[in-house]
Amino acid sequence: xxxxxxxxxxxxxxxxxxxxxxxxxxxxxxxxxxxxxxxxxxxxxxxxxxxxxxxxxxxxxxxxxxxxxxxxxxxxxxxxxxxxxxxxxxxxxxxxxxxxxxxxxxxxxxxxxxxxxxxxxxxxxxxxxxxxxxxxxxxxxxxxxxxxxxxxxxxxxxxxxxxxxxxxxxxxxxxxxxxxxxxxxxxxxxxxxxxxxxxxxxxxxxxxxxxxxxxxxxxxxxxxxxxxxxxxxxxxxxxxxxxxxxxxxxxxxxxxxxxxxxxxxxxxxxxxxxxxxxxxxxxxxxxxxxxxx
Numbered sequence: 001x002x003x004x005x006x007x008x009x010x011x012x013x014x015x016x017x018x019x020x021x022x023x024x025x026x027x028x029x030x031x032x033x034x035x036x037x038x039x040x041x042x043x044x045x046x047x048x049x050x051x052x053x054x055x056x057x058x059x060x061x062x063x064x065x066x067x068x069x070x071x072x073x074x075x076x077x078x079x080x081x082x083x084x085x086x087x088x089x090x091x092x093x094x095x096x097x098x099x100x101x102x103x104x105x106x107x108x109x110x111x112x113x114x115x116x117x118x119x120x121x122x123x124x125x126x127x128x129x130x131x132x133x134x135x136x137x138x139x140x141x142x143x144x145x146x147x148x149x150x151x152x153x154x155x156x157x158x159x160x161x162x163x164x165x166x167x168x169x170x171x172x173x174x175x176x177x178x179x180x181x182x183x184x185x186x187x188x189x190x191x192x193x194x195x196x197x198x199x200x201x202x203x204x205x206x207x208x209x210x211x212x213x214x215x216x217x218x219x220x221x222x223x224x225x226x227x228x229x230x231x232x233x234x235x236x237x238x239x240x241x242x243x244x245x246x247x248x249x250x251x252x253x254x255x256x257x258x259x260x261x262x263x264x265x266x267x268x269x270x271x272x273x274x275x276x277x278x279x280x281x282x283x284x285x286x287x288x289x290x291x292x293x
Contacts, residue, residue: 007063062089063092194230224293
């Protein structure tokens with residue numbers, strides 16, 4: 001199998017040259033080959049992935065966090081079509097959250113290098129996101145979030161990488177509870193419109209976000225549906241008490257939280273909500289999201 005590693009040296013705690021050397025040694029010892037590119041930016045990852053697929057590479061390994069996986073996935077797709085339909089995406093567990101890897105394997109413990117060498121290949125859904133006032137769609141494979149959750153990602157990106165992974169998500173989440181903004185949201189799911197006051201919306205194709213928070217337990221990676229979680233405003237002390245439930249996914253019976261599944265989601269808000277897709281903050285916008293089976 002012709003394989004390319006697309007490496008984000010800034011993911012997680014950072015991948016230093018020595019770590020890349022060890023990675024090369026591991027795969028040269030087991031597969032007798034190692035081809036890699038070190039990314040300079042999100043746009044570079046998309047470009048390098050697309051170029052590799054066009055020249056016949058059969059497996060692209062995203063070595064980084066969920067943002068790296070997202071950029072590689074965007075390289076696989078062009079005009080809603082696969083650039084190389086027979087090629088596969090492999091996911092390394094080297095980011096601070098690695099939530100898509102966790103959702104693929106249902107465990108964070110398995111050695112991702114073994115999966116790369118002996119893959120069980122599945123066809124999974126992607127999601128197309130049309131952002132108002134932007135000419136081209138973007139894609140995601142795990143999670144799109146709006147409002148407070150996107151602001152958490154923005155704050156987390158600014159934190160030192162010396163913080164433990166769990167705290168790099170939890171501390172911005174707790175801080176966000178005290179600084180959250182309320183928006184009037186118009187959410188349309190498969191043609192059914194819901195108008196609510198909201199602080200946060202999660203649109204899940206995968207299971208996990210935010211370093212293990214469970215928002216997609218009622219959808220599968222290949223079922224053609226999203227699970228949408230909408231959070232209405234609550235007093236800060238009540239939100240703090242409910243924080244553990246973000247990790248267990250036991251949110252269905254919470255009166256301040258609404259769940260819906262759908263294949264097509266439209267979100268408008270006033271004031272606009274900050275948008276984040278698989279760890280990358282996109283800005284404030286209205287969006288249309290649909291499944292690409």
